[in-house]
Amino acid sequence: MAISNDGRRVASATDENDIDLSQIDPTLNGFGKTLLTLKGHTGVITSINFSQDDSLLVTGSLDNSVIIWGVDSNFKDKYGKMLVKLLGHNGFIRDACFSPDMNFVVTASIIKHLSSFAYGAIIWSFNNKLGKYKAIKKLVHPSEILSLRFSLDGKMLAAFCKPNYGYIWNTDIQSDNFGNKIVKLANVKTDWIKKYIIR
Numbered sequence: 001m002a003i004s005n006d007g008r009r010v011a012s013a014t015d016e017n018d019i020d021l022s023q024i025d026p027t028l029n030g031f032g033k034t035l036l037t038l039k040g041h042t043g044v045i046t047s048i049n050f051s052q053d054d055s056l057l058v059t060g061s062l063d064n065s066v067i068i069w070g071v072d073s074n075f076k077d078k079y080g081k082m083l084v085k086l087l088g089h090n091g092f093i094r095d096a097c098f099s100p101d102m103n104f105v106v107t108a109s110i111i112k113h114l115s116s117f118a119y120g121a122i123i124w125s126f127n128n129k130l131g132k133y134k135a136i137k138k139l140v141h142p143s144e145i146l147s148l149r150f151s152l153d154g155k156m157l158a159a160f161c162k163p164n165y166g167y168i169w170n171t172d173i174q175s176d177n178f179g180n181k182i183v184k185l186a187n188v189k190t191d192w193i194k195k196y197i198i199r
């Protein structure tokens with residue numbers, strides 16, 4: 001479940017592997033009314049996040065895919081539609097989120113690395129010319145990622161992992177160190193992760 005940044009809508013998973021987008025603005029009529037039902041996943045929904053401007057929604061699933069949806073009613077041609085499906089994961093999606101500027105989407109799953117598979121994340125970049133997202137970097141982790149979050153300026157990515165640690169990655173595309181680890185966080189309390197990171 002995720003609440004939009006303006007606090008007016010909530011996106012929640014259904015038992016049918018769909019996502020309901022509902023209105024929760026108490027100043028408007030129809031509080032709690034379902035505005036949209038987004039259909040496209042074939043497995044249980046595992047992650048839901050809005051973009052910074054609330055125009056897009058990114059969802060992950062047990063079907064190993066990530067879908068980006070248009071959820072801004074001002075753009076009728078995209079509203080309620082599946083805009084892109086990101087494939088290339090080798091396991092279910094643990095988390096997916098946008099960077100603050102919406103130029104990147106990062107997804108956590110099992111990924112192909114060299115000749116085998118590993119826990120990790122994929123950074124996807126939006127290509128304006130092609131009008132689609134392209135995988136530009138794989139971040140390999142030694143254990144399963146629980147949650148991903150960008151810094152407010154989008155230049156760092158926090159990836160919290162089992163059992164109780166995480167990494168901070170450089171996601172400044174202008175930096176020569178893009179995609180490199182900045183620091184490892186050791187002995188991060190599980191309760192702290194659940195309270196402040198996992199939603």
